[in-house]
Amino acid sequence: MSETLLVLFISVVGVGYTSYKIGLQEGSESMLSLLEKIGVIIMDNEGNITPNHNYKAKLKS
Numbered sequence: 001m002s003e004t005l006l007v008l009f010i011s012v013v014g015v016g017y018t019s020y021k022i023g024l025q026e027g028s029e030s031m032l033s034l035l036e037k038i039g040v041i042i043m044d045n046e047g048n049i050t051p052n053h054n055y056k057a058k059l060k061s
Contacts, residue, residue: 039052040052
């Protein structure tokens with residue numbers, strides 16, 4: 001009985017950690033895509049990121 005609970009606990013922790021890492025990866029990719037789309041950063045074909053020094057922030061009123 002206790003071995004089954006231990007295996008179940010380890011599995012649940014493993015699934016939770018893996019889900020966290022995947023969510024972190026996809027969230028980071030989405031944020032970088034958004035920043036490139038609005039012009040805050042520039043990404044080249046190799047994935048190198050540089051700030052766009054010509055970007056002018058638009059203030060919401």
